[in-house]
Amino acid sequence: MSKERTIPKHVAIIMDGNGRWAKQRGKERHEGHIAGAESVTAVIRAAGDAGVDYVTLYAFSTENWGRPEAEINAIMELFCYMVASRTEELVKEGVKVRIMGERSRFSPKVLSMIESIETTTAEGKKLTLIIAFNYSSRREMLLAAQEIARRAVAGEIKVEDIDEELFSNSLMTAGIPDPDLIIRTSGEYRLSNFLLWQASYAELYFPETLWPDFGKEEFQRALDIYAGRERRFGKVIQDNEEK
Ligand code: IPE
């Protein structure tokens, strides 16, 4: 009996291990981030080819502002460089880019790169790429709670109207389906403030590979592992039921 392979609609990735990758090679941490940028390109392509509709990449957490200034600056510069050098290719590949996170702390240059990539890629139809940049899930949920409270106080909604759908639609991920698969590289087994609400029924996969070593084959392996999982969503699967 042949069964069609289940492809996740949305894959979210915590790209971890750049610093360790650099250290293993006697390099500076920022060189690990530069190497990690190549994995980003490879994974976006592999995801598009596989028929994944949404990819979310955790690129910079709210907590990452606590890192040394030189490293933060290197990450911001790398972001600008990647936008400048890869936008054309993303447009060609049909990738629509959205940057998710609070923008108030970014420099004018980073802000203009964000606007540029979102505008230029807006018509992409093949894959939506969401880059979590100055993102934290708790902060996202607090902002949503504030927005909902404001609307309730203004009389736009009733307290009884606050349901899962309204809450989901008040998050930064409004309109994006929940991730089916969350991958965290580098052998760390935690979510580090990433998509906590949205991850409720995501399948989790924790490869040991450091992010700069994660490429097309590794991504395909993750899809294979996902295809072999049984998602139950709290229910009971009947013997004759398809997965
Ligand atoms: C992930 O790699 C990239 C960012 C958090 C920006 P790390 O920089 O966290 O790498 P490790 O965990 O120190 O190896």
Ligand code: IPE
């Ligand atoms: C999570 O990685 C954030 C990103 C990948 C952007 P960290 O390396 O910052 O997380 P912790 O500190 O190990 O939990």
Ligand code: MG
């Ligand atoms: Mg890390």
